[in-house]
Amino acid sequence: MCDPLRPSVRIPAVSAELLTRVRQIPPLTHCITNTVVTGFTANVLLAAGASPAMVDIVGEAGIFARLASGLLINLGTPTPEQRAASREAVAGANDAGTPWVLDPVAVGALPVRTALAGELVRLRPAAVRGNASEILALAGSGSGGRGVDALDDPDAALDAARSLATRFGAVVAVSGPVDLLTDGTRVIRVANGDALLTxxxxxxxALGALMAAFLGAARDTDADALEAVAAATLVYTLAAEHAARVADGPGSFAVGLLDALAGIDPTDIAAEARVEQHDAPVEEVAR
Amino acid sequence: MCDPLRPSVRIPAVSAELLTRVRQIPPLTHCITNTVVTGFTANVLLAAGASPAMVDIVGEAGIFARLASGLLINLGTPTPEQRAASREAVAGANDAGTPWVLDPVAVGALPVRTALAGELVRLRPAAVRGNASEILALAGSGSGGRGVDALDDPDAALDAARSLATRFGAVVAVSGPVDLLTDGTRVIRVANGDALLTxxxxxxxALGALMAAFLGAARDTDADALEAVAAATLVYTLAAEHAARVADGPGSFAVGLLDALAGIDPTDIAAEARVEQHDAPVEEVAR
Amino acid sequence: MCDPLRPSVRIPAVSAELLTRVRQIPPLTHCITNTVVTGFTANVLLAAGASPAMVDIVGEAGIFARLASGLLINLGTPTPEQRAASREAVAGANDAGTPWVLDPVAVGALPVRTALAGELVRLRPAAVRGNASEILALAGSGSGGRGVDALDDPDAALDAARSLATRFGAVVAVSGPVDLLTDGTRVIRVANGDALLTxxxxxxxALGALMAAFLGAARDTDADALEAVAAATLVYTLAAEHAARVADGPGSFAVGLLDALAGIDPTDIAAEARVEQHDAPVEEVAR
Incomplete structure (x- = not known):
């Protein structure tokens, strides 16, 4: 980070508030996601207190997106049925004002998902989440990663993220050792987390799904989309730190992450958060 | 519970017998289930001692349902392929006498699965399993829940459950803090379990799948379908209690549930069971 | 084992080398696999150090198989889309020289996958992995198992495995209490492992996927396909032994297997390996 950022007080406070709301409401979180991670994603949402529903067929996805508090479209294994259901869900979400998150998994080298991601990103997602390679590819400035691997550092995707955010009016979240979030103007960096997440x-x-849940919980609050996405990131990466402390490896880490998400105390978030925010307009944020 | 029920001695005994049989046979349990829970469902069956097989494509589902000891049709993510395979499997199961369980996940608000559930329930499942919202919706007396969430107490679905049971000749199982099971005449309540299951x-x-396994194991015994379904419920909810005792949250609970299912001693079931049974005909069971 | 085998020094050494390479490269491992095990398979690959990618749609599978280090085709839940994607992936893999593994889950009784397995095995997989029932069925000498259950001992499938290996130029791996691996001439037996794996x-x-990763890592080394497949088997079954030592049942075993795969020290493999190799030509290996 070569530009001066200031520690954020606001994001930890919003995180505590939204986590509490997620547990109280709970936000019905509609996920159209890939077959590899459906179970884990649902368990992450349940552990955090949200209510997951994986409705990914034509004839139901649009209806459900209207009822849901938030929606995730993850392009990890986009079968023809899921592609059609995703279009239907996005139309329903936009019609009803349901905030939705686009996770353009492995865009770049793979043409079907790349075309679909390019189509969907124009339909005003509240947030786009990916690793640096994916964000670069979606912005047209990278060649794509190797599947889900990030070959690039989040900061290498800062310009691409801001450009995407500005063009499409979406928050863009770039995952990495330090997560980078921007709405095109403000830049937030969340330094919590653990390498075991990879x-x-x-x-x-699963973080994309949690963002959808937090965006849903943020409705009727004064937290905006960038803050809600940052809050989900902070809660999730803090839980990852808690889990890593007691893990013997990636298996017990995944189990512990669910326990930690369920157990995290909102009042502890501020003390452990490592979040910085820069509010300068785009042109002043030097790289 | 406002009607006088008596503690059941029979159900714990049947549970011990059928669990032992599941481990000995083991019953080949055919599952057509949703993509979110396939892995966990298979692991629950394996932990209990059954033999799972997820055969959910056209051209194979009907053949396999004829070979299987029991069949589960779960409508959680019913793709067109799964819908066709489910019809094929039910035809095969009915042709061969394979008992099958219908789990009408999230019926009510979502039209595709609601139509399919309405079609399948007429084809004489041995059991129907759902939460109160789903049972109410399937019986036509509710508006459906919010996806997989139960908004209603099991006892609120008692009339609907008995009506469904009588109309379609199926055992109806309503999940909740106290599980309610009925064949239209007898009513069994299982009070074991833990909120972490939600x-x-x-x-x-996964409980629906275990019911299919126990129904398979009950063939050639004197346990009937209601007793087999109650036995699966009791074994599963007892294992949940064991797991909850050592869990740090939902992640370790799910792991512990598998360990507990594999470790449960049939001779311990009677002492821990909290099962009541009412044998009065329908009209005498006051609400 | 009725033929004299000698303890292998070579396979443990290759295992240590290839595990180290998997962690260094890491090999991009393309999986088209069944919906039950996608998450666990990806987690096994990640724990071992490989990089999984489940690209199973038409229009992408062929492209990705060209980029990947290794490919797994697992026929556990072969939807029409996966069947077409599998053909596309195999064509891409063969075109680019990507080694690939065929796992003919539950072939025999089920006609769709049996036909597809028969078609694919002719397209020169580097390895075929199955239980004894599946290998017998694929070789045309068995009636098939009960789904994924093995009803036969690996040694009962030795002739079938050697016949398949010779006919199709593939390594054939037969899973069981003692894993049996052959290229038609050499026979390797790996006695490590634990019954909890079943x-x-x-x-x-997941072992099939790990074989694909190790085959990818073995490119540019002097390990051949049989050795790479044996190395994956040895690393995996050793990790299973480590996990079994601390497991309370199948749930904690699965978690511990991931931890053990991530934690296994290549320099410890030789001391714990129970691997025998027989190098006689086929006709000298008496049964």
Whole structure:
């Protein structure tokens, strides 16, 4: 980070508030996601207190997106049925004002999902989440990663993320050792987390679902989309730190992550958060 | 519970017998289930001693249902392929006398699965399993829940459950803090279990699969379908209690549930069971 | 084992080398696998150090198989989309020289997968992995198992395995209490492992994926396909032994298997390996 950022007080406070709301409401979180991570994603949402529902067929996805508090579209294994259901869900979500998250898994080298991601990103997702390679590819400035691997550092995707955010009016979240979040103007960096998250399948995908839950919980609050996405990131990466402390490897880490998400005390978040925020307009944020 | 029920001695005894049989046979349990819970469902069956097989494509599902000891049709993510395979499997099961369980996940608000559930329930499942919202919706007396969430207490679905049971000749199992099971005449309540089951995806879906395994194991015994379904419920909810005692949250609970299912001693079931049975005809069971 | 085999020094050494390479490269491992085990399979690959990618749709599978280090085709739940994607992936893999593994889950009784397995095995997989029933069925000498259950001892499938290996130029791996591996001439037996592997869904399927990763890592080394497949088997079954020592049942075993795979020290493999190799030509290996 070569530009001066200031520690954020606001994001930890919003995180505590939204986590509490997630547990109280709970937000019905509609996920159209890949077959590898469906179970883990649902368990992450349940552990955090949200209510997951994987409705990914034509004829139901649009209806459900209207009822849901938040929606995730994850392109990890986009069968023809899921592609059609995703279009239907996005239309329903936009019609009803349901905030939705686009996770363009492995875009770049793979043409079907790349075309679909390019189509969907124009339909005003509240947030786009990916690793640096994916964000670069979606912005048209990278060649794509190797599947779900990030070959690039999040900061290498900062310009691409801001460009995407500005063009499409979406928050863009770039996962990495330090997560980078931007709405095109403000930039938030969340330094919490643990490398074990990269050793569990769905470690990133489940965060996309949690963002959808937090966006849903943020409705009727004064937290905006960037703050809600940052709050989900902070809660999730903090839980990862808690889990890593007691894990013997990636298996027990994944189990512990669910326990930690369920156990995290909102009042403890501020003390452990490592979040910085820069509010300068885009052109002043030097790289 | 406002009607006088008596503690059941029979159900714990049947549970011990059928669990032992499941481990000995083991019953080949055919599952057509949703993509969220396939892995957990298979692991629950394996932990209990059964032999799972997820054969959910056209051209194979009907053949396999004829070979299987029991069949589960779970409508959680019913793709067109699964819908066709489910019809094929039910035809095969009915042709061969394989008992089958219908789990009408999230029926009510979602039209595709609601139509399919309405079609399948007429084809004489041995058992129907759902939460109160789903049973109410299937019986036509509710508006459906919010996806897989139960908004209603099992006892609120008692009339609907008895009506379904009588109309379709099926055992109806309503999941909740106290599980309610009926064949239209007898009513069994199983009070074992733990709230953590609602924090693990597939906590209910996997029970449907276990019911299919126990129905398979009950063939050639003097246990009837209601007793087999109650036995699966008792074994599963007892294992949940064991797991909850050592869990740190929903992640370790799900792991412990598998360990507990594999470790449960049939001779311990009677002492821990909290099961009541009412044998009055329908009209005498006041609400 | 009725023929004199000698303890292998070579396979443990290759195992240590290839495990180290998997962690260094890591090999991009393309999996088209069944919906029951996708998550566990990806987690096994990640724990071992490989990089999984489940690309199973038409229009992408062929492209990705060209980029990947290794490919798994597992026929556990072969939807029409997966069947077409599998053909596309195999064509891409063969075109680019990507080694690939065929896991003919439950072939025999089920016609769709049996036909597809018969078609694919002719397209020169580097390895075929199955239990004894599946290998017998694929070789045309058995009636098939009961789904994924092995009803036969691996040694009962020795002739079938050697016949398959010779006919199709593939390594054939037969899972069981003692894993049997052959290229038609050499026979390797790996006696490591634990019966808990049969109580976890995907216990065998994930090994097929690990074989693909090790085959990928073996490129540019002097290890051949039989050795790479044996190395994957040895690393996996050793990790299973480590996990079994601390497990309370199948749930904690599956978690511990991931931890053990991530934690296994290549320099410890030789001391714990129970591997024998017979190098006689086929006709000298008496049964």
């Amino acid at each position: 050793r569990v399948t769905g470690g990133g995908c | 924090r693990v995806t597939g906590g209910g879906c | 109580r976890v869904t995907g216990g065998g399927c």
